[in-house]
Amino acid sequence: MFTAPVQASEVTVGQICKAASAAMFGRDHKIMQLDKVESGIAYVHYIRQNDGTVGQ
Numbered sequence: 001m002f003t004a005p006v007q008a009s010e011v012t013v014g015q016i017c018k019a020a021s022a023a024m025f026g027r028d029h030k031i032m033q034l035d036k037v038e039s040g041i042a043y044v045h046y047i048r049q050n051d052g053t054v055g056q
Contacts, residue, residue: 017042 014034021044022029035043045054 013037013040014042014044017044021046 014037018032018034019029021027022032025046027046031046031049032044033046035045037043047054
């Protein structure tokens with residue numbers, strides 16, 4: 001989790017979605033990859049370390 005406070009103007013939709021996805025799936029936010037942001041929707045994926053498959 002993030003430990004430092006951040007101003008809302010300094011955070012992007014992609015960063016928020018990566019952090020939220022990591023928290024929801026119990027993964028480290030560092031493995032989350034942002035594919036694109038389209039019409040305000042962030043597309044994020046990660047590679048599962050145990051079997052190498054893609055989680056979206």
